[in-house]
Amino acid sequence: MPLSRLFSSTREIPETSAVPQHIAIVMDGNGRWARKRFLPRVAGHKRGVETVRTMVRLCIERGVENLTLFAFSSENWRRPQDEVSFLMNLFLQALQGEVARLHKNNIRLRIIGDLSRFDEVLVKTIREAEALTAANTALTLSVAANYGGRWDILNAINQMVAAHPEKRDAYTETDLAPFLCLADAPEPDLFIRTGGEQRISNFLVWQLAYTEFYFTDRLWPDFDEAAFDEAIRSYQQRERRFGRTSEQVQQLDSSDGNSAKHA
Ligand code: IPE
Ligand code: IPE
Ligand code: MG
Numbered sequence: 001m002p003l004s005r006l007f008s009s010t011r012e013i014p015e016t017s018a019v020p021q022h023i024a025i026v027m028d029g030n031g032r033w034a035r036k037r038f039l040p041r042v043a044g045h046k047r048g049v050e051t052v053r054t055m056v057r058l059c060i061e062r063g064v065e066n067l068t069l070f071a072f073s074s075e076n077w078r079r080p081q082d083e084v085s086f087l088m089n090l091f092l093q094a095l096q097g098e099v100a101r102l103h104k105n106n107i108r109l110r111i112i113g114d115l116s117r118f119d120e121v122l123v124k125t126i127r128e129a130e131a132l133t134a135a136n137t138a139l140t141l142s143v144a145a146n147y148g149g150r151w152d153i154l155n156a157i158n159q160m161v162a163a164h165p166e167k168r169d170a171y172t173e174t175d176l177a178p179f180l181c182l183a184d185a186p187e188p189d190l191f192i193r194t195g196g197e198q199r200i201s202n203f204l205v206w207q208l209a210y211t212e213f214y215f216t217d218r219l220w221p222d223f224d225e226a227a228f229d230e231a232i233r234s235y236q237q238r239e240r241r242f243g244r245t246s247e248q249v250q251q252l253d254s255s256d257g258n259s260a261k262h263a
Pocket of ligand 3: 028029030195
């Protein structure tokens, strides 16, 4: 991956392309999907795993290199104990059931978040899945579990200070960036949230600085190929200015073919 694509969007103007290189998704609406069908909320979580499979396939087919999915937030522990336990079991089962297929399809899997609260078996399964798929190149699938954007930033700060104590009082964005989750991926081009809410819910607080946002009322289990392509089309209509004027962007477009607007 060319280094230029990893630059922080607030430090350099990143390269952009018609297909987002990194999509981040808040997979919301599972509970409501189930309740609408008079099913227990957890039935929606189970059904949501199928949408994950579809999205992974679509990202590979469309040439998206990074997919980051919000599966469990640092605040989701506040849910009823039964639902939390179900989600933990579902996560473990999905990992155990899917890893071979992910590996066969050349997909690199990693889990981002604070794993310290997970039980030993889950952590071991995560580590093994990450190790098995570490060298795969078709897609990097990052699953955010017990992830919080504020945790990510604080965690990075602590690591940065430990790594470079001599820079005290003079740290820069560039010093911090390597310690954030997803440091080896370009910042998300497109953020999708299903389920109708228009908020970040403590997802990638740092990394979304210049990401294009797309909100849809569709519930996660109903988010399908047509809905995904609609989100990409919406992205392709955006003009990514990164602080510049529209005139500057258009001038650049015509001179070097760098497509800030992809229509
Ligand atoms: C998202 O669906 C999945 C998780 C947060 C684990 P929800 O469970 O939040 O579904 P709604 O928002 O209640 O419909
Ligand atoms: C965000 O969804 C977290 C995940 C999708 C994992 P929530 O349903 O937990 O978000 P809020 O509570 O409505 O903001
Ligand atoms: Mg929700």
